[in-house]
Amino acid sequence: MSIPQAPVGSGFGAASTAEDVIHGQDLSGKVAIVTGGYSGIGLEAARVFAAAGARVIIPARDQEKAQKAIAPFPGLSLETLDLMDPASINGFADRFLTTGQPLHLLVNNAAVMANPLTRDARGYESQFSTNHLGHFQLTARLWPALLKAQGARVVAVSSRGHVFAGVDxxxxNFEHRAYDPRLAYGQSKTANALFAIALDARGKDHGISAFSLHPGGIVTTGLIRHLSSDQIGASGYVDAQGRPIIDPERNMKTIEQGAATTVWCATSRQLDGLGGVYCENCDISNAVPADSTELLGVRPWAMDPASAKRLWGLSERLTGVSIG
Incomplete structure (x- = not known):
């Protein structure tokens, strides 16, 4: 299986916003779930889905924080979910499936980045557990609702961070090697891209397609909370006064611009029949060599179908969950 990893000329670009790409679309009657949809680019994506008519469910661990964040926006409803807790994932999925609703859009957006070594109750490293395994289990458990939609999309929010590492x-879970927060994050973001490839292959005959994406560099969200001020300053994404630099052509985006590729992957008809691809700047990304020094582009280890198949098997073993 080969992935058609090349831009389609979407007409949008690095500076496009979530509202730009959803303009004119009607999502009335659609149901969307957006993990991490109470902050940052997740909240912006959830907001524009709801404004276009969708019913949007936001699962969150911190209910008080999430309720305050979504209160100004009609069409958003809150549920309980902790992606590091398998029982919580199953509970959320069971509650949703009991309603009998189809699920048209599943956006696996929630993430942690570069945190100190933390493990879930099973002993799994927290970035791999939250960013990949939790979403793998959630998607597998919601499979019946995705089937019922008869044309569902699953969007995995990956990152340029995939350049840091493939999946070991x-x-x-860093049981036999020294823990490196950056490598752990890179591994989890590569896993997001490989997950989309494997899921799309399984969903193709059932009207389910999957995509992964890099949203852009955004330093105004909670994702960077584990980075020191020195690390943020050295990133080049803030000025001497610590203010965010906005230059989308150099991967420095606002939240509204950062949410745009998520929304494009979830709704654009330009992606019909092109599932499994990795996207950025509201288009399919270029595939670049492993040793590329390009700022953007997807590296080979994040688009390899054999690795995607291997990751799927590993994820089934680690979670005890499979589709079907």
Whole structure:
């Protein structure tokens, strides 16, 4: 299986916003779930889905914080979910499935980045657990609702961070190697891209397509909370006064611009029949060599179908969950 990893000329670009790409679309009657949809680019994506007519469910661990964040926006409803807790994932999925609703859009957006070594109750490293395994289990458990939609999309929010590392299939949870927060984040973001490839292959005959994406560099969200001020300053994404630099052509985006590719992947008809691809700047990304020094582009280890198949098997074993 080969992935058609090349831009389609969408007409949008790095500076496009979520509102730009959803303009004119009617999502009335559609149901969307957006993990992490109470802050940052997740909230912006959820907001524009709801404004276009969708019923949007936001699962969140911190209910008080999430309720305050979504209160100004009609069409958003809150549910309980902790992606590091398998029982919580199953509980959320069971409650949703009991309603009998189809699920048209599932946006796996929630993430942690570069945090100190933390493990879930199973002993799994927290970035791999939250960013990949939790979403893998959630998607598998919601499979009946995705089937019922008869044309669902699953969007995995990956990152340029995938350039830091592929998946270490021998030691994904840092049990036998020294923990490196950046490598752990890179591994989890590569896993997001590979997950979309494998899921799309399984969903193709059932009207379910999957996509992954890099939203852009955004330093105004809670994702960077584990970075020191020195690390943020050295990133080049803030000025001497610590203010965010906005230059979308150089991957420095506002939240509204950062949410645009998520919304494009979830709704654009330009992606019909092109599932499994990795996107950025509201278009399919270029595939670049492993040693590329390009700022953007998807690296080979994040678009390899054999690795995607291997990751799927590993994820089934680690979670005890499978589709079907």
């Amino acid at each position: 299939f021998e030691d994904p």
